Amino acid sequence: MIRERIVQFGPGKSLLGIATLPAELAPDKPALILTNSGLLHHVGPFGIYVTLARRLADAGFVTLRMDLSGKGESRPRRDSGSYQQNVLDDITDAMDHLQNNHGVSGFIILGVCTGADNAYQIAQHDDRVVGIVPIDGYAYRTMRFYVRHYGPKIFALSKWRNLITRKIADSTKRLKSGRTPGTRPTVDYKTMFPPRARFTIDMQKLLDKGVKTLIVYSGGWAIFYNYEAQLSDAFPKLASNRNLQLEFNPKSDHTYILRRDRDRLVDRIHAWANENF
Amino acid sequence: MSQPLFFGNANEQLFGIYHPPRQKIGTKAVLLCNPIGQEQIRSYRCLRQLADRLSAAGLHVFRFDYYGTGDSWGSMDDASVQKWVSNVGQAADELKAMSAVNRISVLGIRFGAVLAAIASKERCDIAKLYLWDPVTDGRAYLDELQTMQDELLRDPDRFSEPRSAGDIGKNELIGFPMPDGLSTAISAIDSSYIREIKAAALCVLDTQQNTVYGNVFANLVDAESTGELLHIDAPMKWNDVAQIEIAFMATEVVDCLAEKLP
Numbered sequence: 001m002i003r004e005r006i007v008q009f010g011p012g013k014s015l016l017g018i019a020t021l022p023a024e025l026a027p028d029k030p031a032l033i034l035t036n037s038g039l040l041h042h043v044g045p046f047g048i049y050v051t052l053a054r055r056l057a058d059a060g061f062v063t064l065r066m067d068l069s070g071k072g073e074s075r076p077r078r079d080s081g082s083y084q085q086n087v088l089d090d091i092t093d094a095m096d097h098l099q100n101n102h103g104v105s106g107f108i109i110l111g112v113c114t115g116a117d118n119a120y121q122i123a124q125h126d127d128r129v130v131g132i133v134p135i136d137g138y139a140y141r142t143m144r145f146y147v148r149h150y151g152p153k154i155f156a157l158s159k160w161r162n163l164i165t166r167k168i169a170d171s172t173k174r175l176k177s178g179r180t181p182g183t184r185p186t187v188d189y190k191t192m193f194p195p196r197a198r199f200t201i202d203m204q205k206l207l208d209k210g211v212k213t214l215i216v217y218s219g220g221w222a223i224f225y226n227y228e229a230q231l232s233d234a235f236p237k238l239a240s241n242r243n244l245q246l247e248f249n250p251k252s253d254h255t256y257i258l259r260r261d262r263d264r265l266v267d268r269i270h271a272w273a274n275e276n277f
Numbered sequence: 278m279s280q281p282l283f284f285g286n287a288n289e290q291l292f293g294i295y296h297p298p299r300q301k302i303g304t305k306a307v308l309l310c311n312p313i314g315q316e317q318i319r320s321y322r323c324l325r326q327l328a329d330r331l332s333a334a335g336l337h338v339f340r341f342d343y344y345g346t347g348d349s350w351g352s353m354d355d356a357s358v359q360k361w362v363s364n365v366g367q368a369a370d371e372l373k374a375m376s377a378v379n380r381i382s383v384l385g386i387r388f389g390a391v392l393a394a395i396a397s398k399e400r401c402d403i404a405k406l407y408l409w410d411p412v413t414d415g416r417a418y419l420d421e422l423q424t425m426q427d428e429l430l431r432d433p434d435r436f437s438e439p440r441s442a443g444d445i446g447k448n449e450l451i452g453f454p455m456p457d458g459l460s461t462a463i464s465a466i467d468s469s470y471i472r473e474i475k476a477a478a479l480c481v482l483d484t485q486q487n488t489v490y491g492n493v494f495a496n497l498v499d500a501e502s503t504g505e506l507l508h509i510d511a512p513m514k515w516n517d518v519a520q521i522e523i524a525f526m527a528t529e530v531v532d533c534l535a536e537k538l539p
Contacts, residue, residue, distance in 0.1 A: 004290070004350070006281045016281060018292075018348050039524065041321055043347055046452035050348065073281060073294065073325070219437040226437075251444075253435045255522060257452045258444055 002057040007064065009097035014075040015090055017042060017066030020057040021102070030106030030130050030277055031062040031098045033091060035119070037112035037255075041072030045112060045255035048262055052110070055270050061277075062102050066094050068118075084121065091122045099128070106130040108212075108273065113137070113254070123206050131212040131276065133269060136254055138193045139217060139224035140234045148226050200235060207241040212276040214269065216247040218261075220254025245272060279328070284341075284371045291364055292348035293341030294325075295375050296332035305404075306337035306378035307538055308369050312387035313361075314422070314453040315521060317346060320386060322524045327531050334539040337376035341368045343392075345454075353454040358392070358462040365396035373402070380404040380477075382538060387515065388412050391466055398473040406476035407538075409530060410484055410515065413493050415466030421516050422450045428518045451521065468493040479504035480537065482530060484511040509533060 005019045034049045036042065042065040043050050053063040067074035068090045077086055091109065098104050108131035109119040116137025123129040193199070206213065217225040225231075228248045232239035239246070247268050252261040280297070283290040297303070309324055311317045328338040342349040343364045345356040365383075372381055382405040385393030390411030397403045412418045429451075430440045448456045471493055479497050483490050483506065490506055498504040513525035 004283070004348070006283065006292075008281070039322070040318070043318070045522075046315070046318070047347075073279065075278075220435065222437045250437060251440065255452075257429065257435070257521075258440065259446050259449045259452070259454070260444060 002054060007097060007101075010069070010074075010090065010093040011078050012075075014077060015066060015069060015093060016073040017064045017094065018053070019098070019102075020053040020063045020065075022057045022060045022062065024060070025062065025102060026060050027103040027105070029061050029104070030108050031064060031095075031102070031104040032056050032108045032110060032273070033094050033098075034063065034065040035087075035091060035109065035111045035115045036066075036068050036071045037115045039071060042067045046257060046262060048112075048256060048266070051262070052266055052269060055266055056273060059270060059274055061108075061273060062098060062104055064094055064098060066090075087118050088122055088125055091118065092126060095126065095128055106277075108133065108277070110269070111135065111137075120202070123211055124202055127209070129211060131214075131273075132206070133214045133216065133272075135216040135265075136218055136221040137215070138199055139221060139230070140193070140196050140199065141224065142230055142233045144233060145226055145230055149222075196234075200238065203235070203238050203244075204241075207238065207243045210243060212272075213244045214247060214272045215244065216249070216265065216268075218252040218254055218256070219250040220252065222250075226250075279332075285364070285367045289344060289350050291341055291344065291350070291367060293339055293368060293371065294328070295372070296328045296336075296338040296340075297375075298335045298337055299333050301335050303335045303337045303376065304378060305335070305382065305539065306339070306372050306376040307331060307382040307384060308365070308372050308393075309338065309340040310365055310368075310383060310385035310389035310393040311340070311342070311346070312389050313343070313346065314455075315451045316387050316515065317342075319520075319522075319524050320527075323527050323531065324386075326526070327534060330531065330535050331538055334535065336539060337372065337378060339368060339372040339375070341371075353459070354448075354456050356454075356456070356459055358395075358459065358466075361392050362396045365392050366399065369396070369400065369402070382407065383476075384409065384534065384538075386410065388418070388463070391415075391470060394474045395470050398475045400475065403476040405478040405480065406474060407480045407482065407534065409482045410487070411481065411490075412466065413468045413471070413489055415463040418466075419450070419455075419460060419463055425516060425518050425521065426451055429521065432518060434519075471497065477503065481506045482533065483508050484513065484527070484530060485515065507533065 001023055003021050007017045007019045009015050049065040053065050056063050069086050070076040095107050107129050109122055110133040111119045112135040116134030119132040119134045123132050231246050256262040280295045285291040328340055331338045343361045345351040345353040380402050383393045384407040386409040390408035481494050498506040509529050511527050511529045513527055514520055
């Protein structure tokens with residue numbers, strides 16, 4: 001039966017995570033580390049990290065859902081540097097802890113949104129990372145993206161009518177409430193993607209050294225990614241690499257609020273992990 | 278420094294965080310009872326900061342996850358109101374053991390307020406019960422969540438294309454399981470639980486201009502009682518689809534509690 005343990009690690013044991021341990025440890029399997037999505041604590045959006053951790057542990061993977069420094073239950077680092085350096089240090093500390101305490105030597109890093117960015121970054125810096133699952137992370141638009149994004153808006157009379165109607169209503173609302181309407185983003189963070197050329201080089205390096213990659217995009221990321229073949233259109237050589245797989249869930253929102261969508265994503269990650277490790 | 282721990286039955290361990298008093302030996306202790314579902318996620322940072330503030334003021338504070346929620350064992354698919362009430366009792370006992378304080382205060386938020394209140398009737402050690410926006414009509418509470426769920430399916434800020442009711446499982450509500458047994462038990466909750474509250478004192482905090490509270494808590498907060506009903510202006514809403522994934526800080530409520538509890 002799987003079991004869970006509280007782990008505190010890093011400088012002054014300032015970092016907290018919950019390790020989910022399989023009934024029998026298999027040191028040849030990598031451990032899965034789940035890092036914060038935005039400011040959400042280590043349970044993840046709608047508890048998906050808890051579900052994933054227990055599901056993967058059932059399949060024999062040690063998992064750790066953790067709070068990066070200054071988030072959730074983890075305190076800020078005493079040796080604090082830049083935000084990005086802190087993230088790298090936090091995940092490195094997590095890997096060191098699992099390696100020293102559970103004998104695992106390889107790691108899969110999974111994250112949603114800012115967590116996805118972290119997965120890409122740590123994989124560049126640490127050869128112990130053998131797999132990454134960035135969910136709604138870096139994405140690069142193509143011509144077809146723009147056609148799909150703007151085309152329906154240009155040619156749909158109803159869209160023009162709605163636009164005009166909304167502009168009038170927005171002006172009225174703004175006058176009444178003093179707020180700027182339409183500011184209800186599901187994604188509440190600013191995205192800074194590396195330049196396309198940089199992403200190409202970095203990703204190629206990861207794939208060449210054998211890092212298994214499952215890139216996931218949801219419909220909630222449609223402002224950046226809006227059709228299945230967009231990745232292969234943007235990066236045909238990367239997309240054809242056997243170490244890279246894509247999961248596109250256009251119906252899902254960014255945080256997988258519907259259980260059906262969440263279960264499907266968990267199933268996919270579970271299958272990918274079992275196929276590759 | 279806060280201390281995370283697992284407690285309770287070994288097969289169904291509950292997760293909690295104990296915040297010891299800082300700087301002096303604390304003689305007061307408070308147990309925080311979360312709301313449930315997405316409300317728990319939204320309130321997480323607020324309650325952690327409340328706990329930090331109260332421990333800095335010299336209180337022992339304990340917050341925890343009910344069975345099947347947060348980091349506690351199990352799934353909400355198997356949860357029940359009865360089990361959650363029992364969890365409140367377990368957490369209260371754990372706090373008393375850690376703090377060596379015999380009479381504790383309990384703060385319950387939304388449905389956590391219901392659980393705290395029901396748990397209190399079996400105990401003689403609740404010095405003061407704080408109920409923050411307590412649910413007083415379980416059916417209405419679930420209906421409100423259902424309305425939000427229906428609305429979010431059509432929210433263009435969330436879904437690229439509207440989702441249909443068929444995309445939602447029968448037993449889920451705003452991203453979390455809501456099995457039949459749990460739904461039935463919550464629906465059965467009405468204000469009668471309030472009559473059975475057993476605490477030396479009561480404080481009801483209303484941030485939503487709830488017109489029902491004046492009636493349902495009437496005997497407990499009138500001039501001759503030890504209770505009070507406080508109306509607090511706080512900008513957060515429980516039933517706004519736009520705020521489903523917005524963590525709130527409820528500074529006004531935290532300030533009020535930080536003043537009253539120590």
